[in-house]
Amino acid sequence: MALAQAIIPAGWPQSYSLRDGDKFDFIVVGAGSAGAIVAARLSEVPHFRVLLLEAGGDPPPASVAPSLFGTLGHTEYDWDYKAYLDKNIGTVHPGRAIYMTRGKMLGGSSSNNYEVYSRGVPEDYDEWGQVAKGWDWDSVLPYFKKFEGMKDPNITENPDHQDLHSTDGPVLVTRPETNSYFNEVNDIILKSYEEMGMKKILELNGPDNLGVSRPHFTFANGRRSSTAEAYLRGKERYNLKIVKYARVTRILIDDLTSRVYGTEVFVSGKKINVFANLEVIVSAGAIDSPKLLMLSGIGPREVLTPIGIKVIVDLPVGKNLQDHHYTPIVFTGQRSLHSVVQNLLVPTELDSYPVPLQSGFFRVDKGCCSQRPQFQIFNVRIGATASPIILFGFRTITNFDEYFSYSVSKANVDREIDITSVINVHPRSRGEVTLKSSNPFDDPVINMGYFRDEEDVETTFRGLKFMLLYSNTTYFRKVGGKIAKLDVRACNHLKWGTDQYWRCYVRHAVGSMLHPVGTCEMGPYGVVDEKLRVYGVSGLRVADASVMMTIPSGNTNAPTMMIGEKAADLIKADYNALYQDKYFI
Numbered sequence: 001m002a003l004a005q006a007i008i009p010a011g012w013p014q015s016y017s018l019r020d021g022d023k024f025d026f027i028v029v030g031a032g033s034a035g036a037i038v039a040a041r042l043s044e045v046p047h048f049r050v051l052l053l054e055a056g057g058d059p060p061p062a063s064v065a066p067s068l069f070g071t072l073g074h075t076e077y078d079w080d081y082k083a084y085l086d087k088n089i090g091t092v093h094p095g096r097a098i099y100m101t102r103g104k105m106l107g108g109s110s111s112n113n114y115e116v117y118s119r120g121v122p123e124d125y126d127e128w129g130q131v132a133k134g135w136d137w138d139s140v141l142p143y144f145k146k147f148e149g150m151k152d153p154n155i156t157e158n159p160d161h162q163d164l165h166s167t168d169g170p171v172l173v174t175r176p177e178t179n180s181y182f183n184e185v186n187d188i189i190l191k192s193y194e195e196m197g198m199k200k201i202l203e204l205n206g207p208d209n210l211g212v213s214r215p216h217f218t219f220a221n222g223r224r225s226s227t228a229e230a231y232l233r234g235k236e237r238y239n240l241k242i243v244k245y246a247r248v249t250r251i252l253i254d255d256l257t258s259r260v261y262g263t264e265v266f267v268s269g270k271k272i273n274v275f276a277n278l279e280v281i282v283s284a285g286a287i288d289s290p291k292l293l294m295l296s297g298i299g300p301r302e303v304l305t306p307i308g309i310k311v312i313v314d315l316p317v318g319k320n321l322q323d324h325h326y327t328p329i330v331f332t333g334q335r336s337l338h339s340v341v342q343n344l345l346v347p348t349e350l351d352s353y354p355v356p357l358q359s360g361f362f363r364v365d366k367g368c369c370s371q372r373p374q375f376q377i378f379n380v381r382i383g384a385t386a387s388p389i390i391l392f393g394f395r396t397i398t399n400f401d402e403y404f405s406y407s408v409s410k411a412n413v414d415r416e417i418d419i420t421s422v423i424n425v426h427p428r429s430r431g432e433v434t435l436k437s438s439n440p441f442d443d444p445v446i447n448m449g450y451f452r453d454e455e456d457v458e459t460t461f462r463g464l465k466f467m468l469l470y471s472n473t474t475y476f477r478k479v480g481g482k483i484a485k486l487d488v489r490a491c492n493h494l495k496w497g498t499d500q501y502w503r504c505y506v507r508h509a510v511g512s513m514l515h516p517v518g519t520c521e522m523g524p525y526g527v528v529d530e531k532l533r534v535y536g537v538s539g540l541r542v543a544d545a546s547v548m549m550t551i552p553s554g555n556t557n558a559p560t561m562m563i564g565e566k567a568a569d570l571i572k573a574d575y576n577a578l579y580q581d582k583y584f585i
């Protein structure tokens with residue numbers, strides 16, 4: 001009943017009926033994690049007329065309900081991209097292709113992501129601040145706090161934590177109490193991690209950067225707190241016009257002055273032009289923002305010229321693609337009817353999280369000076385007999401091949417399993433997004449570039465070796481647990497369990513956390529400056545995950561929302577100065 005109440009579809013903003021030649025002050029492209037925030041915040045200034053163009057429509061009930069995100073892949077709410085891995089990498093994926101799901105609806109990927117709330121650590125942003133003034137931790141923390149509505153009293157009433165958080169931002173963050181079986185599982189697993197030397201910490205966004213915990217989530221009261229929910233639903237403003245099913249295909253740039261003056265957009269299949277008096281802000285995400293810039297003549301000459309796009313500014317658009325890739329390990333636990341209960345309890349958690357989830361950060365290099373995590377882990381416990389769901393999930397959500405997927409599901413036929421993802425959070429390798437053609441309706445070409453730098457194999461291997469120690473913990477030995485032998489065809493010629501085997505495994509059994517960033521990099525050698533203005537043209541900014549120089553230690557939704565908040569302030573500051581000066585006189 002609570003769930004039914006929560007997913008009532010009402011309240012999404014009306015779509016504005018846009019006409020060819022319409023004029024606004026600002027046009028924001030993409031209503032995702034960053035774009036919805038940029039548009040909503042700009043419209044707080046009563047004399048700004050803001051247009052928000054979004055290629056998708058309203059989030060469906062499966063997005064609003066916190067637990068049904070697994071059903072959104074390959075639907076109309078997903079851009080459903082394929083991303084490719086290099087030769088001899090990730091061969092557990094047929095065609096070396098992984099599914100690069102991206103949200104296509106109001107809220108973008110904040111409407112279909114897995115809702116884990118993790119901001120990364122201060123050192124991540126201090127690194128940014130060395131390249132781009134104003135992006136160090138002390139400067140960005142107020143923007144993290146601006147969007148955050150922390151509802152967990154364990155955090156808000158704790159003097160060591162409360163200063164790092166805010167209770168009154170629009171994005172609601174909770175860590176709901178789960179059923180007693182889930183609680184028991186969480187305790188067992190976190191205790192086992194402690195035995196391995198990891199510290200149990202109160203939260204992933206607190207003063208301690210290293211340790212394990214149950215994560216917080218961006219949902220509350222049975223509803224996902226996407227940016228569509230937090231900034232757009234029920235918050236209509238006369239000066240903010242939102243157009244759904246509006247796909248922007250080109251940024252309009254004056255040939256003589258290099259000034260951006262609007263966008264070309266397809267609405268209901270019809271191509272029109274709309275104009276921006278002040279600026280266009282591109283917030284189409286780390287895949288579609290570089291695509292749109294390149295289609296408009298902003299990008300690497302070697303990509304644009306061969307496909308007949310005239311180069312307006314030669315910039316490294318689409319390069320510097322970074323992602324968190326994970327290596328899954330499966331531990332088989334006890335064989336008991338008791339663990340089947342967990343699967344039966346899933347329906348009682350539909351307004352919360354569907355599985356017990358534990359997460360944490362750790363280092364294997366114990367240097368004197370850095371507390372910056374080298375690895376993040378996520379672990380989910382699946383009760384016995386969920387094999388068909390596992391088989392389906394591995395095949396359809398991630399595109400693991402039938403051998404690998406079947407070996408995971410086989411491990412779960414009569415035993416509970418822990419699926420642990422080991423993530424090297426600061427990969428050195430870089431991939432790229434390029435274009436297949438000048439046709440805006442063609443998918444971009446996405447090469448993830450995992451393990452192009454050999455050191456990433458070695459680092460990931462060391463993190464994996466550490467996590468294998470889970471199999472030596474008291475609980476695990478007690479239940480007769482084992483590391484599952486998964487079927488990675490490319491490594492079957494090696495002796496299972498040797499270092500050589502695990503290095504091979506790291507290369508081939510890799511998946512994406514779906515955290516692409518960095519393709520319109522901020523910084524002097526990148527695409528945008530520290531105010532997110534695109535070099536070489538005027539009137540154009542990029543504000544989304546693509547501007548990150550380096551990927552933060554944690555998940556990328558919170559950092560992207562921070563970018564949205566800060567971008568809006570940077571823009572307001574520029575035009576308020578003009579307003580006081582001469583522009584609006």
Ligand SMILES: Cc1cc2nc3c(=O)[nH]c(=O)nc-3n(C[C@H](O)[C@H](O)[C@H](O)COP(=O)(O)OP(=O)(O)OC[C@H]3O[C@@H](n4cnc5c(N)ncnc54)[C@H](O)[C@@H]3O)c2cc1C
Pocket residue numbers: 029030031032033034035053054055056101102103104105106107108109110112113114115116117118246247248249283284285286288289292513514515516544545546555556557558560
């Ligand atoms: C399945 C999944 C699970 C994830 N899990 C987590 C998690 O648990 N925690 C976490 O922190 N992060 C997670 N992430 C990552 C996180 O959600 C993203 O990093 C973040 O949402 C990116 O925000 P963005 O604003 O850059 O792009 P998006 O939120 O993707 O927004 C881009 C928007 O632009 C629109 N758009 C694109 N092209 C056009 C165009 N030409 N015209 C008009 N509109 C356009 C899109 O439809 C979309 O609405 C996950 C991502 C996915 C996909």
